[in-house]
Amino acid sequence: MTSNSLVYLIALPLFGSAVLLLAGRRSDRWGHLLATALSAGSFGIGLMQFSQMLSRSNEQRAVSQKLFSWISVGSFEVDAGLMLDQLSICFVLLITGVGTLIHIYSIAYMSHDHDRRRFFAFLNFFIAAMLLLVLGDSYLNLYVGWEGVGLASYLLIGFWNQKPTYATAAKKAFIANRVGDMGLSLAIMIAFATLGTVSFAGVKEHASQASTGALTAIGIMLLVAATGKSAQFPLQSWLGDAMAGPTPVSALIHAATMVTAGVYLITRSNFIFDAAPTAQLCVAIIGAITLLFGAVIGMAKDDIKKALAASTMSQIGYMVLGAGLGPAGYAFAIMHLLTHGFFKAGMFLGAGSVMHGMDDEVNMRRYGGLSKFMPITFATFGLGYLAIIGVPPFAGFYSKDKIIEVAFNAGGIKGITLGVAALLGAAITAFYMTRVVILTFAGSKRWDDKAHPHESPFLMWGPMALLALGSVTSGFLFTHGDALRNWLAPVVEQIPAHEGELLSPMIVSILALVLVVLGVSLAVIKYFLNEVPETVPENVTIFTKLARRDLLQDAFNEAAFMRPGQSLTRALVKTDVAVIDGAVRGIARLASGSGKALRTTQTGFVRSYAMWILLGAIALIAAIWMVTL
Amino acid sequence: MNAANYLYVSALLFTIGAIGVVVRRNAIVVFMCVELMLNAANLAFVTFARINGNLEGQVVAFFTMVVAACEVVVGLAIIVTIYRSRRSASVDDASLLKR
Amino acid sequence: MISLAINVGQTQTPEAVLFWVLGPLAVLAALGMLLVKKAVHSALLLAWVMITLAIFYIAQDAAFLGIVQIVVYTGAVMMLFLFILMLVGVDSADSLTETIRGLRPIAIVAAIGFGGLMISLLDRATLGRQLVGLAAANEAGNVQGLAGLLFSKYVWPFEIVSALLITAALGAMVLAHNHRVIARPTQRDLATARFRSGSLSTAAGLPGPGVYALHNAVDVPALLPDGSASEASISATLKARGDVIDSRPFQLKELEEDK
Numbered sequence: 001m002t003s004n005s006l007v008y009l010i011a012l013p014l015f016g017s018a019v020l021l022l023a024g025r026r027s028d029r030w031g032h033l034l035a036t037a038l039s040a041g042s043f044g045i046g047l048m049q050f051s052q053m054l055s056r057s058n059e060q061r062a063v064s065q066k067l068f069s070w071i072s073v074g075s076f077e078v079d080a081g082l083m084l085d086q087l088s089i090c091f092v093l094l095i096t097g098v099g100t101l102i103h104i105y106s107i108a109y110m111s112h113d114h115d116r117r118r119f120f121a122f123l124n125f126f127i128a129a130m131l132l133l134v135l136g137d138s139y140l141n142l143y144v145g146w147e148g149v150g151l152a153s154y155l156l157i158g159f160w161n162q163k164p165t166y167a168t169a170a171k172k173a174f175i176a177n178r179v180g181d182m183g184l185s186l187a188i189m190i191a192f193a194t195l196g197t198v199s200f201a202g203v204k205e206h207a208s209q210a211s212t213g214a215l216t217a218i219g220i221m222l223l224v225a226a227t228g229k230s231a232q233f234p235l236q237s238w239l240g241d242a243m244a245g246p247t248p249v250s251a252l253i254h255a256a257t258m259v260t261a262g263v264y265l266i267t268r269s270n271f272i273f274d275a276a277p278t279a280q281l282c283v284a285i286i287g288a289i290t291l292l293f294g295a296v297i298g299m300a301k302d303d304i305k306k307a308l309a310a311s312t313m314s315q316i317g318y319m320v321l322g323a324g325l326g327p328a329g330y331a332f333a334i335m336h337l338l339t340h341g342f343f344k345a346g347m348f349l350g351a352g353s354v355m356h357g358m359d360d361e362v363n364m365r366r367y368g369g370l371s372k373f374m375p376i377t378f379a380t381f382g383l384g385y386l387a388i389i390g391v392p393p394f395a396g397f398y399s400k401d402k403i404i405e406v407a408f409n410a411g412g413i414k415g416i417t418l419g420v421a422a423l424l425g426a427a428i429t430a431f432y433m434t435r436v437v438i439l440t441f442a443g444s445k446r447w448d449d450k451a452h453p454h455e456s457p458f459l460m461w462g463p464m465a466l467l468a469l470g471s472v473t474s475g476f477l478f479t480h481g482d483a484l485r486n487w488l489a490p491v492v493e494q495i496p497a498h499e500g501e502l503l504s505p506m507i508v509s510i511l512a513l514v515l516v517v518l519g520v521s522l523a524v525i526k527y528f529l530n531e532v533p534e535t536v537p538e539n540v541t542i543f544t545k546l547a548r549r550d551l552l553q554d555a556f557n558e559a560a561f562m563r564p565g566q567s568l569t570r571a572l573v574k575t576d577v578a579v580i581d582g583a584v585r586g587i588a589r590l591a592s593g594s595g596k597a598l599r600t601t602q603t604g605f606v607r608s609y610a611m612w613i614l615l616g617a618i619a620l621i622a623a624i625w626m627v628t629l
Numbered sequence: 630m631n632a633a634n635y636l637y638v639s640a641l642l643f644t645i646g647a648i649g650v651v652v653r654r655n656a657i658v659v660f661m662c663v664e665l666m667l668n669a670a671n672l673a674f675v676t677f678a679r680i681n682g683n684l685e686g687q688v689v690a691f692f693t694m695v696v697a698a699c700e701v702v703v704g705l706a707i708i709v710t711i712y713r714s715r716r717s718a719s720v721d722d723a724s725l726l727k728r
Numbered sequence: 729m730i731s732l733a734i735n736v737g738q739t740q741t742p743e744a745v746l747f748w749v750l751g752p753l754a755v756l757a758a759l760g761m762l763l764v765k766k767a768v769h770s771a772l773l774l775a776w777v778m779i780t781l782a783i784f785y786i787a788q789d790a791a792f793l794g795i796v797q798i799v800v801y802t803g804a805v806m807m808l809f810l811f812i813l814m815l816v817g818v819d820s821a822d823s824l825t826e827t828i829r830g831l832r833p834i835a836i837v838a839a840i841g842f843g844g845l846m847i848s849l850l851d852r853a854t855l856g857r858q859l860v861g862l863a864a865a866n867e868a869g870n871v872q873g874l875a876g877l878l879f880s881k882y883v884w885p886f887e888i889v890s891a892l893l894i895t896a897a898l899g900a901m902v903l904a905h906n907h908r909v910i911a912r913p914t915q916r917d918l919a920t921a922r923f924r925s926g927s928l929s930t931a932a933g934l935p936g937p938g939v940y941a942l943h944n945a946v947d948v949p950a951l952l953p954d955g956s957a958s959e960a961s962i963s964a965t966l967k968a969r970g971d972v973i974d975s976r977p978f979q980l981k982e983l984e985e986d987k
Binding site: 632633634635636637638640641642643644645646647648649651652653654655657658660661662664665668671672675676678679680681682683684685687688690691692694695696697698699700701702703705706707708709710712713718721 | 774778
Binding site: 628 | 828831834835838839841842845846848849852
């Protein structure tokens with residue numbers, strides 16, 4: 001099936017971005033409204049497509065649109081084409097829906113920033129790029145969107161680039177993403193070299209003929225790409241610093257949408273990973289490591305946004321784990337992605353609301369007792385909190401428990417290890433999220449008298465409320481009658497549920513709940529019943545110290561890559577100076593030296609030149625004389 | 630007498646002309662030495678024509694004369710021009726190529 | 729290659745006499761041209777060499793070339809040389825001292841080597857056939873034979889050479905054309921310049937040559953009132969040539985005797 005309206009999904013926000021950037025200050029007064037309207041328009045088209053999709057039978061739901069023939073080199077043909085199937089539509093609705101809410105939120109949040117128009121231009125650009133990422137019908141089209149969101153992320157993290165640390169954070173995010181991007185481009189190249197095509201349909205068709213080794217290589221490279229974009233171990237270090245961007249950006253890009261692109265990529269490439277078990281196992285392991293990694297870091301952060309960022313990292317770890325569990329887990333990974341999109345975006349917006357009321361203070365140790373002053377923020381944040389720690393019947397309960405369950409059922413040592421890791425992560429999540437909520441909203445006030453906490457305007461709490469609603473209901477909606485699983489079935493091939501389940505769903509839920517209660521109680525004891533010091537306590541375990549420093553990831557990167565890189569560069573400079581420049585200068589010196597020597601023969605006197613001619617003639621005659629001897 | 634003797638005379642005249650070009654400094658004398666060398670070559674051509682019994686050598690000598698005439702006309706014009714700007718007919722004075 | 733002394737055939741005795749008389753004279757004249765100091769003498773010696781060559785041409789059955797050699801070379805080309813000498817080079821007598829260090833010995837050694845090699849090569853050369861002579865080729869006459877070749881086989885080179893000749897003539901005209909950039913100074917300008925120059929000694933003009941009533945040739949310097957000769961009265965060209973006659977003998981001695 002084809003549809004001609006797919007392109008407008010992307011074109012509307014792209015147009016908005018172009019208008020806002022080109023019109024300049026002239027559009028300061030109405031630019032944000034245009035951007036929000038266009039984003040909403042895109043959402044409307046998404047909804048329309050969704051309703052049309054619902055009206056068709058399961059096999060007919062995917063639609064595509066060929067825009068133009070992009071690359072045509074011999075047998076290598078790439079069309080700039082769009083494809084909307086059951087997987088893409090989830091993302092389209094999430095991106096445009098949450099994106100529109102965040103546009104609305106930003107109108108109020110950024111109202112005092114005189115660069116608000118530029119901010120909206122970038123936001124619109126991001127929406128367009130992200131839509132291209134999820135709508136592209138080939139890896140190459142996806143790559144364009146992939147780079148586009150990377151650029152948007154860079155621009156928005158460094159939006160307040162007058163602060164050098166923010167600009168550095170943007171650069172760090174960009175560079176870490178480049179490492180991942182290299183993985184994606186390598187994956188595309190390997191796919192082209194071995195399969196001769198880069199479109200999803202073509203790769204899926206030819207994947208069965210390719211060797212497992214090639215598929216594993218593609219899978220590993222795709223995983224590298226995913227770790228970069230989704231802040232997974234070992235490329236996760238940029239996400240914490242990315243919180244330098246305005247809070248709506250953190251909510252939209254670094255919680256709900258862009259960072260989940262890796263999960264999308266893995267799910268989209270399910271045919272590769274299903275045929276390459278080694279790569280799939282790597283995905284699961286990376287996910288498990290990251291979910292613990294992020295959770296541990298989250299326990300130690302005092303910056304509310306950084307704590308939430310660590311939590312994002314951890315939750316995406318769950319998704320990647322789910323995607324790494326194969327056909328059994330794809331649907332739950334996507335489900336967790338969607339629910340996470342709601343509750344984490346809602347919590348970020350809540351955090352933004354708190355900062356808005358507290359003069360941009362981000363240190364949780366200087367909050368406390370804010371529930372009285374910001375009841376709506378507290379309510380929406382609290383609903384998101386209940387969702388993320390997995391309290392039934394909130395969204396996280398459905399999605400996260402399913403991933404834990406699938407992990408346990410993966411079989412053997414692998415299943416037990418991954419399952420235990422996921423369970424442990426759930427407990428830690430409960431602990432640190434409780435910590436965030438208590439430090440922010442409960443207890444006694446620890447802020448200066450200068451701060452005047454107040455509730456945010458409707459434009460801000462409206463989107464928060466809608467997202468909170470999503471946090472409450474989405475899990476139930478998705479799981480009711482296995483709705484999302486059946487919906488996604490044509491894209492990610494399903495296998496029938498395990499016959500010999502290691503643990504039944506009921507036992508998993510109970511185990512998880514017990515651990516969550518444990519985590520919550522620990523946090524309550526430590527932070528609610530005891531006094532919270534306003535300054536950061538120094539007499540803590542080495543474990544906490546490490547967690548505060550992001551488990552030494554930055555130090556490791558610096559020692560393993562930056563310093564050797566610097567040494568390499570220095571060595572290259574020396575080589576350049578000594579060998580290459582030396583050779584060049586040597587040749588030059590040879591030329592100039594011989595020139596100087598030969599210059600003495602150039603007297604400028606015609607007669608001496610005539611003499612040379614005569615000598616030449618003599619040499620010629622002498623040669624004739626010799627050969628005729 | 631051996632007809633080849635003309636060739637020896639030709640060689641000697643040519644050599645003398647060559648020395649003159651190198652040694653003399655007056656541009657006009659240098660030119661005359663060049664003419665001497667051309668004439669020496671012409672003598673050789675004429676002698677060859679006689680030895681070989683056909684007139685082609687003489688035709689070549691004839692062409693040489695025409696070309697030599699051209700060369701003299703242009704060369705002397707150059708000398709006049711140089712003299713006009715440098716007030717000198719010495720080839721050593723026109724040594725600007727050095728700088 | 730087989731080394732054979734060339735013996736391309738003997739010539740008649742009168743030609744041998746001619747050769748042995750004129751040949752050495754031509755070489756000597758050429759050497760003299762190399763050695764004399766004045767360019768005019770060089771030109772005259774060269775003219776002699778060319779006439780000798782013309783005679784050689786005629787002796788070798790090249791009557792046309794011999795005549796052309798005299799008319800074109802000795803007549804036209806040498807005339808041109810002398811004309812240019814008059815124009816520019818009268819005062820440019822070469823000092824035979826060498827200015828480029830080491831050039832002369834190198835040139836002499838090189839020339840000896842060059843000549844030696846040439847003669848040694850000629851000694852060893854074989855021309856492959858006996859002297860044929862031009863009796864057959866010149867049967868219809870030398871000029872007719874040459875014309876036959878020039879206008880058939882060599883007509884194309886002939887045309888090209890004629891084009892070259894025209895081009896050369898045009899080139900010489902272009903080169904010799906003197907485009908005046910500033911106006912020629914008028915007599916008034918010259919007079920002003922004389923008065924404005926540093927001293928007024930030449931303001932009234934230079935003295936004319938000659939000693940009044942006794943000897944007024946242009947090569948005799950005028951006598952100043954104190955009896956000395958005035959160098960300024962002689963043309964620079966004559967001075968350069970060295971053609972200046974002492975004017976002392978023409979002084980009026982009677983005045984002294986009267987005292």
